[in-house]
Amino acid sequence: MTANLRVVRTAFELDIKHQAVDLFLIFGVVVQPLLIALMAIYMLLDRDPSRGIYVVVGSGMTGLWTSLLFRGTFSINAERYYGTLEGIVASPTSLGTVVIGKTLASVSVSLLSMIFSYGLASLIFRFPLRIAQPGLFLASLVFTVVAFISFGLLIAPLMAVNLSFSGWVNALEYPMYIMGGFLFPIFMLPNWSNPVSYLLAPYWAAKILHAASGPGAALPEILLSWGMMLLLGAVYVAISYQLFKIVLRRARVDATLGLM
């Protein structure tokens, strides 16, 4: 257990260092969410300035997802590219543990999106921003981090199992913005699409964060959102466990580990 935690911490630290000099990540975490927030401010707040905190949370969620999607997609494939994947797989630590550390790093860094958006809305535009239930908001943020890490654990081996999946990464960014209800509620979408949203942990994260920051949330709504994030997180981890087994089988039995 202690050894695994040490690996998580080391992977976390290394990934933070990588991200600090990765301009693409800086774009995804800082520039893009800020520009989306700016756009949303001009689009949404023209009629209702009280939506400021909604924009902050929503654009922050876009940064979280963009970072998770791109970092998750290239989490294992980047090691393959650097030529370090063989070393990781050959070591006694599981590949999944390393990916947990890396995903934790990208989720932690991408929380900055929300802080930058908050700064933009409050300092530049002087919108009155107030989180209605700060305690609930912070607790929900912890559940969000757990849910996003679980999703990241699903994405990483999925993209490594079949490299052609990574070609779809650009096309997967907006669907989560839409289905997750980040900047507009899913009632804007056709009813048939709503069950898909319910299967996405980011949707429950956005729902409870919006509720906690805005009008307030009732206890059943809180418990439902937290419960769904935990449940879906467990399902993602279970699926990712199987996917990691496929990746490792291909690596060890089929000897296709280093192939791009």
Next chain:
Amino acid sequence: MKKFTNSIRIFFSGAVLSYKALFRWFRLEPYLATKVVAPLNQILFFSLLGSFATGRDTASFYAIGNAIQLTAMSGIYGVTMSIGGERNEGTLIYLFGTPANRLLTFVGRAFVHVLDGMLGVLMGLVWAGLLLGVDYSQADLSALALTVLVTTASTSGFGLLMGCVSLVTVNVMFINNTIYFLLLVFSGANVPLGNFPVWIQRAAHLLPLTRGIQAARQVIAGASVPQVWPLLIGELLIGAAYVSIGYLLFSWFEIEAKRRGTLEAF
């Protein structure tokens, strides 16, 4: 005469080869994901966001704006990578070693991307009609085609300028991504220009796309070519200005790189 024929031949062969080189990784899946599905998602997201903000009856405003803005995918990313790719792939020294006409070589890098960009906009407009109910019944389709051509050409002109920037930096994707999103915000695709402070409105009119998007909206609403002519002329002039600045940079880069021996150095 022979010199002229040679220049034209180089223009077209350079245009086609640079496009092919860019898509050397070409497989159907990534192409579909990047050029068909991702644009659809962009149009849907911003149209839904706009509808949420201002009412469902405004979806056309956002759908048309984003469909036209899609030309930046070819015009900015494609053109920039075609020029920057010469250095990345080590072909820049051969390019600058030839006596080929530099202006045609330079502008030729954008040629196929203009066609590709028009195809992308067409796809976006079809998506907008099918999924968001944009009504083209009042539109003069030839005027719309002209508007798309002019806007795509001017955006590619901006891409040529950014391509020159890519010759002196390794972080071109960061710049491209930022430019693409700046165009999304300030070209009027998603936010009516009147919502911005005056100084931003003025700056927005220095960007490609701004007038093109305005013209496209007017043409789809039933305006004729003479009615949108001032916008189209303005869009063309903006594009020409960017091509000129880009070409000057390109020429300066060649002279400086040859003088300093830094053709392949970043």
